Amino acid sequence: MRKISNLELKEQFTNEFLRSGGLETIRDVQLLEDLINYNRNDLSTVTPRLNAFMLAILGSQMTPPYFSDEHISDYDSFLQKSYLFDQEKIDTEDDFDKLYDKLKEQDSMLFRGQREARWRLYSTLQRFWIWDKHKENGKDYLNYLNSIVSSGISNHSDTIKGILEENHIDVVNDIAVLGFLQHHGTPTPLLDWTYSFQNALFFGTDNIEPNPGMKEIDNYFSVYYLQEDDFGQGGMRKIISDSLKSVGDDLKLAFMKKIAKDEDDFEKMKKHFEERSFFDEKRVKGSGLISHMTKMQNLINIPVTYFSDSESDSQLIFSLSNSNNIKNQKGVFTWNAEPSKPLEMVGNEQYDKSRSESDPEDYRFSGCYNINKNLVPYILEKLKADGITKEFIYPDSEINTWNIYEKWKNAST
Numbered sequence: 535m536r537k538i539s540n541l542e543l544k545e546q547f548t549n550e551f552l553r554s555g556g557l558e559t560i561r562d563v564q565l566l567e568d569l570i571n572y573n574r575n576d577l578s579t580v581t582p583r584l585n586a587f588m589l590a591i592l593g594s595q596m597t598p599p600y601f602s603d604e605h606i607s608d609y610d611s612f613l614q615k616s617y618l619f620d621q622e623k624i625d626t627e628d629d630f631d632k633l634y635d636k637l638k639e640q641d642s643m644l645f646r647g648q649r650e651a652r653w654r655l656y657s658t659l660q661r662f663w664i665w666d667k668h669k670e671n672g673k674d675y676l677n678y679l680n681s682i683v684s685s686g687i688s689n690h691s692d693t694i695k696g697i698l699e700e701n702h703i704d705v706v707n708d709i710a711v712l713g714f715l716q717h718h719g720t721p722t723p724l725l726d727w728t729y730s731f732q733n734a735l736f737f738g739t740d741n742i743e744p745n746p747g748m749k750e751i752d753n754y755f756s757v758y759y760l761q762e763d764d765f766g767q768g769g770m771r772k773i774i775s776d777s778l779k780s781v782g783d784d785l786k787l788a789f790m791k792k793i794a795k796d797e798d799d800f801e802k803m804k805k806h807f808e809e810r811s812f813f814d815e816k817r818v819k820g821s822g823l824i825s826h827m828t829k830m831q832n833l834i835n836i837p838v839t840y841f842s843d844s845e846s847d848s849q850l851i852f853s854l855s856n857s858n859n860i861k862n863q864k865g866v867f868t869w870n871a872e873p874s875k876p877l878e879m880v881g882n883e884q885y886d887k888s889r890s891e892s893d894p895e896d897y898r899f900s901g902c903y904n905i906n907k908n909l910v911p912y913i914l915e916k917l918k919a920d921g922i923t924k925e926f927i928y929p930d931s932e933i934n935t936w937n938i939y940e941k942w943k944n945a946s947t
Contacts, residue, residue, distance in 0.1 A: 544588035603874035647738025
């Protein structure tokens with residue numbers, strides 16, 4: 535008996551292609567006739583021409599979306615999305631309840647909700663950078679970042695300081711200002727994540743549209759998740775701490791060489807002070823170090839990282855809780871220095887650059903729950919019962935900083 539590999543997938547993606555306007559693009563009369571005569575229960579109707587056509591469509595889903603720095607790209611299917619994310623589909627209330635009960639008390643994972651499963655992890659700035667054609671018009675990305683930080687400090691530093699319990703030199707560092715602007719309407723390179731699965735669900739369902747699309751992926755929204763431990767080595771606190779240690783070790787060795795009597799004395803001193811830090815992190819807070827390290831001209835050289843103030847006993851604090859929105863949302867920010875590449879793409883590239891021979895090749899940036907939109911009313915009732923409402927998520931909804939972007943765009947045009 536004749537067998538055709540992956541026929542079910544071929545049929546699914548061919549149907550999606552045809553229903554999404556692909557039919558109008560076919561000029562081959564014989565192929566159109568083969569499509570009309572196709573019968574899934576009769577393999578003889580799968581002609582070589584039709585099989586080749588379906589194979590080509592399936593093949594287009596077996597690589598990540600085409601990237602261009604002039605266009606926003608989406609995922610066409612869960613198969614295409616699987617090359618960058620570990621995925622699980624949630625289609626029933628029972629499956630959702632199990633997931634909800636498992637994750638609602640989690641506090642060591644980063645979550646992000648998006649109301650369309652097909653969307654890539656673009657920041658708001660990346661979307662507007664592409665939509666408004668800033669690269670084509672010769673705009674400078676770093677100039678924009680410095681400009682909005684400057685405007686944020688000029689217009690909102692008093693508000694930022696007023697919300698924070700502490701006031702010191704580091705409160706209005708660049709990343710704290712960007713975080714404030716991000717939560718109040720200005721496009722920034724930050725992407726919002728949260729320690730709360732419930733909050734991520736809210737963001738994934740907020741203003742969602744049923745949108746029963748022509749493709750399977752259109753009927754789902756997504757909640758992404760990262761284990762903080764897995765991302766921890768790339769966290770900004772770790773980067774700064776390692777930098778302090780590296781600089782401290784260099785200074786420490788130079789100092790010991792200067793005072794050592796001879797080489798033997800130097801080796802003894804080096805061994806004795808090997809585990810001792812030259813810098814005391816307890817004295818970092820308020821020193822201006824955070825303000826310096828988070829300058830845009832420094833961050834632009836770090837492809838991807840994240841910012842969190844979750845470790846309350848750490849002296850490396852970024853003053854992120856400068857908005858009541860951020861506080862209630864348990865906000866965390868990922869940083870992406872690229873003007874147009876989505877976060878998962880940059881993460882994948884960085885993994886490939888740093889991967890050792892023993893590391894696996896099939897890297898996935900994060901996990902992802904794709905949740906059926908039919909469950910949204912059920913989910914919203916569950917969230918409401920637990921106090922996760924629009925009023926809770928957006929207590930400072932009257933503050934809007936969109937005009938900062940508009941002012942820069944108009945001034946630079």
